Amino acid sequence: MSAAATEPGPPSASHAGVIGLVADPVLGRPASRRWWIAFLLAGLVTLGFLGCITWVLVAGIGLYGNNTTVVWGFPIANYVWWIGIGNAGTLISALLLLTRQPWRAAINRFAEAMTLFAASIAGLFPILHLGRPYRAYWLAPYPNSMELWPQWRSALVWDFAAIASYLIFSFLFWYLGLIPDLATLRDRARSRGARLAYGVLAFGWRGSARHWQRHDAVYRAMAALAVPLVVSVHSVVGLDFAASLMPGWQESIFPPYFVVGALFSGFAMVVTLAVILRWGLGLQALITDRHFDAMGKVILAAAWVMSLSYLTEWFMAWYGGDPAERGVLRFQFTGPYAPLYAAMLACNLLAPQLLWWRRLRTNLPVLLGVAVLVNVGMWLERILIIWNTLSHGYLPSMRRLFQPTLWDWLTLATSFGLFALLFLCFVRLLPAVAMHDVNKQRHEQGGAA
């Protein structure tokens, strides 16, 4: 880790120290009280989430506030938001690997876990918002007795393929990175059960030169695949809107704008998790100011790309001269959702401006505050993309506002419970930091110095 060269880290950040620091919470100590409290709380909220899902399956999607005009509501906004959260994990592990950013090593493992969990939760919402969710498998192209296939021209079918391949790929990429660390856990485990479990999961990794050579080659190849994948997945999410004919949606800027938006909210979530994880697992030696500094810069840069996107949207709506587009633009700024729009701009554009200063980037309360605001702002952006356009379509007689119901809010709120539950299990059972990667960076740094 290059941070060790510039910043004096605690003595525990040595080769064996890294392994002790990361592997010990998994193997050695019993779970702390605060972990159990968090686990029980997350479990309860997850039960609530399961309840929401069950009830919507039983009672139907009329539970949600969607009406005949605003036909997409919370489920799609939640879906876009959650899948956006997932974006950063893949970018951190793949893009930063390809661009040889050594600081990624300490955060990529839990960022990838975040991707996996967020994308899994995201994948639930498109199914939940179907009127007949038990027919969701009709989206898959499989030979059937109806001789019927999905409609390939629909962006929602692309979505199905995008989410499915993204989930499978994220899992494989994450697991491939885990194998050497699972072998480390296998070798350090004292109980027979743990040795057996990690031994099975580690696939007989011996750490030979041949293993490492192939592991690195596959990992790099997958990273090179991951970047176009993650860009296309979020472009497809953007195309759900941009491939339509609605004013405010039919914009060619949407695919890159959604990718950057996803990166923006994803990095904000990584910052949030990094702060919690560093405190919870005592990883101050590994997740240093340097990481928060770098992630703050990414968030700031993404905020400016988002600003440029908003400006482009506004300018093109005016410059295009289409009355419907201009109408939606006017509705954004003066309609009933205008306060939310202003709040979104404040969260996404103004709040990240604090990150111009290094002192504030490495000030965790400030950074955490900005990260949370960015995530709130990005959720507002997703719901407002739906509300503004659908509430103010072409036909004035069809214009209606959206009133979220209790179930809308409950489903959104309780989905965090499942995320927290999965994440808590992850930090208890698997190494939250890629130990082999961190040590490799340390080694290269040491060799260079």
Added chain:
Amino acid sequence: MALQYSPYVTGQGITPDQPVPFSHEHHVGGLGLECRYCHGGVEVSRFAGLPPTETCMTCHSQLWTNAAMLAPVRRSLAEDRPIRWRRVNNLPDYVYFDHSVHVRNGVGCTSCHGPVDSMPLMRQAAPLTMGWCLGCHRDPAPHLRPESEIYAGHWTPPADQAARGAALIGHYGIRTAHLTDCSVCHR
């Protein structure tokens, strides 16, 4: 993947019990009744129709009047209550199947219902899956017959069916381009 094609799912080949063990083999194969004698609506209606008790009684008021097998038929007439036959070929209600359009455009009974004249008890001869319907709607020519053959108990395509079928498409004026549109069946 094969389960969805199995008779367990499609109902193909299943012979349900009936209140009266009506034999098509006897009435059609043996006695030579034509299909339309009992299923009178087949040329004009979406439903081919099941004959009412009165149709049975055109003969059985005189024939086999004491047969135990026919007791439910006599009771049905006496009590003025229809016989509760069990449907053998059943489509979901979101499929609008029309018998008349098929029998008036060259599709014979046995193409879909099998050799009914040799069935002692009625069974579902075809899987009735959408893929099975589409097979013919995509390429009807191999199955088309001239008007005189529609109600034939057994029909095997002649050697030159390819040419005949193509000619029959023109003869009946079938617009093949739209046969697989969703709105043809799912209205």
